Structures are given as C-alpha cells and as structure tokens.
Amino acid sequence: MTSAASSGLGHFIPEAVLLAAAVASMFVHLFAKRGGRRAAGYVALAGIAAAAVALALTPPSAETFFAGHLAADGFALFFKAVILAAGALAIVLAFRFFNVEGSEPGEAYYLILLSMIGMTAAVSATDMVTTYVTFELFAIPSYVLAGIFKKERRSAEAGIKYFFLGTLSSAVMLLGMAFVYGLTGLTGYAEAGPLLAGGSGLAALVAMSLFFVGLFFKAAFVPFHMWAPDVYEGAPTPLVVFLSTAPKAAVVAILVRAMTSLFGGYSLEWSGILQAVALATMFWGNLAALTQTSLKRMLAYSAIAQAGYLAIGLAAWGEPARMAVLFYIAVYVVMNAAAFGLILLVGGGGRFDESVDGLRGLVRRAPVAAASVLVVLLALVGIPPTAGFMGKYFLFAAAVDKGLVLLAAAGALNSAISLFYYFRIGKAMFLEDAVPAAPGAGPAVPGSVSRSVTVVLALSAAALLLFGILPGLLTAPAVSAVLGR
Amino acid sequence: MNILGIPILTLVTFFPVAGMVVVLALPGSRTRAIKLAANIFTGLEFVATVLLLTRFDASSGDMQFLERVPWIKAIGAQYLLGVDGISLLLVLLTSLLTFIATLSSWQAVQKRLKEYYVFLLLLETGMIGVFLALDLLLFYVFWEVVLVPMYFLIGVWGGERKLYAAIKFFLYTLFGSVAMLVGILVLRSQHQTFDVLAMLAAGPVLPVALQSWVFLAFFLGFAIKVPMFPFHTWLPDAHVEAPTAGSVILAGVLLKMGTYGFLRFSMPLLPDAARRYAPAIVVLALVAIVYGALVSLMQKDMKKLIAYSSVSHMGFVMLGLFVLTPMAAKGAVLQMVNHGISTGALFLIVGIIYERRHTRLISEFGGLASRMPVYAAVFLIMTMSSIGLPGLNGFIGEFMILMGTFPVSWLWTAVAATGIVLGAGYMLWLYQRVMFGRLANPANESLKDLTLRELATFLPLIVLAFWIGIFPKPFLAVLDKPVEKIIRVVNPAHFEVPR
Secondary structure (H helix, E strand, O other), X not given: OOHHHHHOXXXXXXXXXXXXXXXXXXHHHHHOOHHHOHHHHHHHHHHHHHHHHHXXXXXXXXXXXXOOOEEOOHHHHHHHHHHHHHHHHHHXXXXXXXXXXXXXXXXXXXXXXXXXXXXXXHOOEOEHHHHHHHHHHHHHHHHHHHOOOOOOHHHHHHHHHHXXXXXXXXXXXXXXXXXXXXXXXXXXXXXXXXXXXXXXXXXXXXXXXXXXXXXHHHXXXXXXXXXXXXXXXXXXXXXXXXXXXXXXXXXXXXXXXHHHHHOHHHHHHHHHHHHHHHHHHHHHHHHHHHOOOEHHHXXXXXXXXXXXXXXXXXXXXXXXXXXXXXXXXXXXXXXXXXXXXXXXXXXXXXXXXXXXXXXXXXXXXXXXXXXXXXXXXXXXXXXXXXXXXXXXXXXXXXXXXXXXXXXXXXXXHHHHHHHHHHHHHHHHHHOOOOXXXXXXXXXXXXXXXXXXXXXXXXXXXXXXXXXXXXXXXHHXXXXXXXXXX | OOEOOEOHHHHHHHHHHHHHHHHHHOOOOOHHHHHHHHHHHHHHHHHHHHHHHHHOOOOOOOOEEEEEEEEEOOOOEEEEEEEOHHHHHHHHHHHHHHHHHHHHHHHHOXXXXXXXXXXXXXXXXXXXXXXXXXXXXXHHHHHHHOHHHHHHHHHHHOXXXXXXXXXXXXXXXXXXXXXXXXXHHHHHHHHOOOEHHHHHHHOOOOOHHHHHHHHHHHHHHHHHHOOOOOOOOHHHHHHHHOOHHHHHHHXXXXXHHHHHHHHHHHHHHOHHHHHHHHHHHHHHHHHHHHHHHHHHHHOOEHHHHHHHHHHHHHHHHHHHHHOOOHHHHHHHHHHHHHHHHHHHHHHHHHHHHHHHHOOOEHHHOOOHHHOOHHHHHHHHHHHXXXXXXXXXXXXXXXXXXXXXHOOOOHHXXXXXXXXXXXXXXXXXXXHHHHHOOOOOOHHHOOOOOOOHHHHHHHHHHHXXXXXXXXXXXXXXXXXXXXXXXXXXXXXXXXXXXXX
C-alpha cells in the first residue's frame, strides 16, 4: 500500500480531481475571450468524468480517516456518484441554457465543481466540525449560483433569499452542534453518540432538533421550504437542476449518518419528527403544485413533494429503509433533472416558455422528446414500469415493515394526487394541439427544439425504464452501500 | 412446462410489445403498412393464445406452464407467470377482442395512426400480463401498465369531452390502485413473499382484523375497476368518450380485471375477510344490477345505454362471485366472458352506426332494419345474447349464477331476476326504437349495410355466442377445478353440507 492510501488521501482522489478541475476551469475562464467561455465548461465536464473514473476505482473502506473526521465507506461512495451525476447533468443543460440566453457566466462551471467538492466531502463527514465546514463549503457557492445572473431581478432575488435564509439555517444547525458539544465534550458522531444516549434526554432532543432544522432547510422539507419555490423559480433553470438535487442528496447522507450514530439512541424521536415532516412535505408540496400555473413553479413544488417521499424512508429506520432511500435519491436526481430540463427543451432568442401551454402538441414536433418526458412523468407520479415506481415502492414497503402503514398509505395517496398536475404536462404534449400565436399577444417563443436536451431526456427516460424493469441493477450497489460491503 | 421449449406465457405476454416495436419502426406516412402490421401482430397473438389450448390440461385445477425467474433479489420479487382455466378463458377473450378491436379500427381511426396502434399493442401486453402474473408486485406492474395507453386512447381519439373522461378514468383507477398497493405491501410484510402460490400454500396467516383492512384496500382497487356501485361514475364518461375500439376493450377486458382480481387474490388470500364482507358486497351487486338497468332505460344515447348496462351486468358477475358457491362462481367467470362478447359486439354495433351518421342519439334513428338487414340481424343476435335468451351465451352464465344463488337466498335471486327482466326491457326497447318502425329520418335513407370487413369482425363473436349458448361444456370444463379450488378455500362450509 502506498503512503497516500494509508494516510487516507488515496480514498479521496475524486475530490482532488474535482478540485484540480475547478482550478483549471477557473483559469480557463479567466483567460478566455468572451466567446471562449464554453471551454471552462468542457474542462469542468471532463473533470467530473475523471472524478467518476477515480470514484469507480476507489474501494470502499470500513475505516475512518483524518483522525476520524471522514469516512470512505460504500455509503459515501454511492452518494458521491449521485452528486457527480447531478453536477454533470446540470452542466450539460447549462450549455443549452447559455446558448439561448446569449450570455455565458462561465464562473458557474467552477462554482458547481466547488460546491460538489463540499458535498462529496459532506457525505463522508463523521464529525460535527467537518460536517459544518463541508456544509458551508457546498452552500456558499450555491448561493452565488442561484444569483448568477446578477442583472436579472428574478435571479438576483433568488440569490439573496437563498443566502439569507441559508446562513440563518446553518447558524441554527451550528447551535445544535454546540449543544451536543456542550453535553458530551466531543465532536465525533461515533464517540458523542453513546454519551448522548446515556445523558439527559431533553437537552439532547433540543440539540437534535436544532441540528435537523438546518438540514431540513437545505432539503426544503416542509415547514422549512418557504425559500424553495422562489429560488427554484428565480434561479437559472440548469442551476435549479443542480440546486434541487445535489444538496438534497448531501443532506440525506448527513441526516442518515447523524441519525444512525450521533442520535442513534433517539430513533423513536427522530422517526416521529420525520414522519411528521414526510406527511407535511408530501401533502403541502403536491397540493401547492396543483394550484400553480407556471410550469417552473409547479416543478419547484414537485421537487419539494418528491423529497417528502424520501422522508418516509428516513422515518422508517433499518437497513431496508436506508437501501430504499439510496435507491430513491439516485432516481430522484434523474427524474428531477429531466423534469427541469423539460423547460429548456423549447426556446430561443433569449427566452424559454415557462408555461405548460408552450408544450402543447409537442408530440408532433418532437416525438422522441415527448415520449421521454412521458416516461419521466410516469416516474414522478410513481407508475410502473419506471424506476420512480420502484423507488416509491421500496420506501413504502420499508415503512409498512415497521408498522407505519398509514404513512405508506399517505404516500400512495399523494402519488395519486400528483398525477393530476404532472399529467397537465402529459395532456398538453399529447392530447392538445399547439396554440396558434394570438395576434397582439406578444412575440411567440421561437420554437426550436433542442437536440442536446432531447438526448438528456431520452437518456434519463431510458435509465428510468431500465431501473424500473430491472431494479436489481441499482438495488445491488445500494444494498452493499448500506451493509458496508 | 413450456411448449417446444419456448416459454410460451412470456411469448404470449410480450409478443404485442414486439408488434409495438415494429409499428414504431415504420415511418408514420406509411399508414397501410402500420395498419397491416398491427393487425398481423394482434392476429398472431390470438393464434398464439389458442396454441395454449393444445397443451393445456383441463382436468387439472393447478397453475400450468409456470415460469419462475428471480426478478428483484433485494425484496424477493419474482417474474412468475402461470395459467389455469380461469386465466386461460380471460387471456383468450383478451387476445380475441384486441384483434377484433384492431380490425374494427381500419377505417374508424384516421389520425395519428402510429401512436394509436402503439398504445393498443402496449395495452394488450398489460392486460394479458394481469391475467397471467402470480407475483403480486408483477401483477401490480401490469395492472398499472394498462392505465397509460387507455388514458391516451380515450384522450386522443375520443369524443367531445375526451380530456375530461380520460383524466377521470386515470385518476379514479389510480386512486384505487394505490390503495391496492398498500394492501399488497401489508400482505408482503406478513407473508415475506409476493408469490401468490406460496401465500396460498401457507394459508391465511393474517389475523382476521388485519385481513379485513387488506381486503378493503384490495376492494378499492378492484371495485373501482369493475366498477361496482357506487364507484361506477367514471365508467359512463370513459365508455361514451372512448373510440369504439377503446370501448370494446374497456368493457370487454378492463372491467374483468377487477372481477378477476377479486376471484384470484381477494377471495383465496383473504378468505375470512371475504366471507365477512360477502353479504355487503352482494347487496352492492344487487343495487348495481337494478340501478344499472333502470338508468339504462332512461338513456337517449345508445353508447351510454350500453355503458350503463355494463354496470348491471358486472353486478351480476359480482353477485356470482360473492355468494361463494362453485356453481355461481363458475357462472360468474363464464359471464365475464359472455359480457366481453356481447357488450364488445354491441359497442362495435354502435360504432358502425356512429361512423356512418356521426350521432348516437336513439331518436335520430328508426326503421333501419329495412335499409341494413345484415346489420339488423347481427344487432338482434347480440341483443338476445345480452338479455340472456336461451340458446345464446348470456343465458348460461346468468342461469348458473341464479342457480348458485338460490340455495343461499331466494330473495337475492328474486332481486337479481328482476334485473334480467329490466335488461330485456331496455335492450328490446332500444332495438325497437332503432331498427323497427318507419324510416322517418331522411338522413338514414342512404345508409349502407355492413361491409365484409365489418361482418368479419362480428363473425367470431357470433360463433362464440352460439357455441357457449348451445354447448358450454368445454368452457365449463376448464373452470370446474380451479373455481372449486378457490371456493373451497373461501367457503369450506359449503362443501360440508350433507347431501
């Protein structure tokens, strides 16, 4: 074994690759002329690809590294793969977005990478200090990403909102961590956990609640979701793909680690909290989505509701539940990226149509894209044979096995409710004819259908079908990630 | 066991998907090739299902041609297909009606042909899969696969209020299915398997209280599909707005998925709960029989009339299943087939007149018999089949249900019998108003009689109607053992009565 591997550095080559790519992308952007900023994006994409290769070559390890601050177990590796996928999808979609938008803030590329480094480290963190530092590391670039079009009011507003509420919630989380430290004098999850379980219950519960508030905020769980619709609606769409998926994956990983080791003695309590959060998030997200007229805002609420299903799996403790959570987070990233990608499909001349009407009659103009979107919609609702169904199934089954039948029933009911708004999109694409531009209604959006977005949608749909028909392909890595093999 | 080493059930299930791929590969402008390919594939599919008969052992009540492959190892779900007499009849009905529906669409469907046939073929795979799956998760997957193509068939090629009808159909049935999914989850959590055969072998391990909850969850899924009173309100909208082929398949096959679900899953897997709720379900079935018939009497639209008559007929099937006697249950399964034949044909009959006149209002017609003698004859046969004239298929099924019901309760039998009388009323009155009398409406002067293609679509249905009516033995023979096996589980008391 080389010295790098024994000191632990060998297990974090993906992060190193991402960092190198971020720096390279930054320099390319710095020296590129106005038209050459795309090169920074290509560098970033190549960096993600290289990091993915490095990740595939990294063996899971049961040890923790750097004085117990970081783990490189199968669990962390699984989440890192999910985060890499989310980043890559966002960058590919960003190419299309910047083409239409006519300006290219190339710093977005390396900001995405920097944020990803924070996330990949956060899913490894097994210590409160590391958790907090990595959490901020991925949060701060994401605030900038939300407001990257600083001259556009919507984007700037999204950035400011995200920043203020985000820092507030991390402060609350930090307070929770301070409580834990005050109670135990330790910062490591595995070390502090037993002391916490044996100590005074109420103070530990307060600490846990404060800790969770910060995480719930970042995951946009109801009732800490208020920022999400505004930010998702205001931020540039490809960056919403990133902001609505990758941070949630990182937060779920942190939550699972904290719940199983740090607050392992309070499983009944955190299960209760998460049950309430799951119910509130699913119902609020779905019912609010029903009332939206803007496609982007509807999808924003859908992203909230989808995270509610995840909370079901978090509430149902145990290994099958964790497997279900891992499966669903991977599926969620693909579904959600494709759903927001849909907005980028039709557009030109600096704008995209963000209403459902813009998709009317799409099946005539772009049958492949329409069919792919249909698969994505079925997955979002949870209809077989898509991975969206399998993911929801695993979550509900884990809940039922723990006796949470009503929670599973609520989840199933929500899946039926969500059909109504998701299929507004399906209806527009397949059942309605394109609206002729009404005279005096302003210029219609130039209706060129993007080939690159079609490819992304088709690949997403293929993946959702593949993992829906043969879920074993995804459950096997998820199971081994959970069991640490 | 397979035929010639081919996994025949997989072939039968996924052959339409192969057809779908072929249709997808054809360029959209070559309409003739698309129609031809779709017809060839559904035709061959029918032949393939008939081939099942050659190796099918009618003397056995067990599942045959079993195919078992691990599917999702993490949760123990299997790809498990099998067929017994009950599924066999329904699979044959499905492949026949789908073929007929495809054939009948040759002229009727003019827009977006490629998508139309793609959805039709996908629908067929879903329906066949429902009748063959013996793993609850697999069953659920097929069950849901049916929803999407039917939604599009109604929504794209339907009538004026198609968008409303399509989403109503989808929402109602999805609501029922997710309830069923929760039931499946609980069953699986108790049995630690999705394998229906293993669950049956293990016996009812669930306590009665839990069984009742699971039964209610399944009930929502199946009862909405049947549809039972008071869950039937999606049906008239969906049937009326769907294109003819859609109505044929909807009434002919989709409704049977609900009754099949009761017979295959609810009754044997949850026998104590089924016994407990049987009287309530029978009452709902009786309400449906009478209510459906009364509402049919009031209809001005031919298609709506036939749609409501389905509520009444499916009430009969539910009655037959839940009096829990082998005779009535066999009659119920046969009646599922009969209803597929007669109602499928009646929807085709309405579709033909609609294609020519673009109206379905009864008041627009009258005296058609003089212009369309062949059409009149076909209509008459199917009317008689629907009202249960002896010598035709409907009589055998209804008679067996009534005969099986009588020892249990003469009152139920009497109420159900009034449904038959009312049924004769609305059907004969419909026939009289449309076919007899003077040809008063000048728009009907130039109506053309059936073409050869149209007649060909009816021929197999007419043959079957007479065959089942005159010599039902081969059909009942395959049902004897499997139905008795289920009734023995759910109502053992019936077999203990000294003779």
